């Protein structure tokens with residue numbers, strides 16, 4: 001077993017940047033972490049994700065519902081950003097999020113309807129990785145999801161223009177005030193480009209970190225043809241080398 005007991009943080013030295021000095025000798029997950037027994041894992045990823053998510057909330061993980069969504073940019077370079085996971089079905093084949101279709105990520109998904117999602121929960125040293133194809137929901141479903149949001153969240157969506165250059169914070173404040181007024185005048189107002197998406201998982205990997213690097217990785221796969229079908233095929237489970 002390899003340990004890092006001699007690796008204490010050191011200040012930056014010649015040839016080493018200040019950042020490298022901060023990073024040196026700080027291995028992640030140097031703490032007691034939960035044990036994950038892959039032999040006892042369920043047949044499908046959904047119940048395991050629900051169990052891990054509940055455990056993350058109980059353990060006090062901050063914002064465990066925030067995922068990193070990776071997409072393919074128009075230039076072929078991967079792009080990624082944090083966003084809020086809205087739902088996962090019981091099977092673990094459908095991972096739901098809602099974004100503005102008229103944002104860079106929305107346009108990337110229109111051009112390449114595939115994505116990866118990544119979650120990392122530091123308190124437990126747990127990572128979940130999902131890959132698959134992405135489908136946009138109907139206008140009705142997206143409008144209904146929008147209507148469930150708080151007035152503040154709806155006003156933020158109504159501001160729109162996500163990721164466009166902003167001249168000043170004052171310009172944003174004016175647009176936010178205007179969106180708030182629109183909502184007051186018409187509480188049922190829709191945001192036509194607000195869209196619910198489902199990531200249809202082909203692979204879901206559960207990764208349990210271990211202080212001595214005996215990490216446990218379990219991947220659930222199902223054939224591409226079956227992913228998203230009406231009758232989901234069974235999942236295959238594979239234990240992976242760490």
Ligand SMILES: Cc1cc2nc3c(=O)[nH]c(=O)nc-3n(C[C@H](O)[C@H](O)[C@H](O)COP(=O)(O)O)c2cc1C
Nearest residue numbers: 066081082083084098099100103104105106162163
């Ligand atoms: C914790 C956290 C949660 C976020 N949640 C969302 C979200 O639910 N929807 C969203 O559009 N952006 C969310 N963002 C902002 C995105 O990371 C991103 O900046 C924005 O969506 C623009 O991305 P794009 O230019 O790739 O379209 C969140 C950011 C953070 C840090």
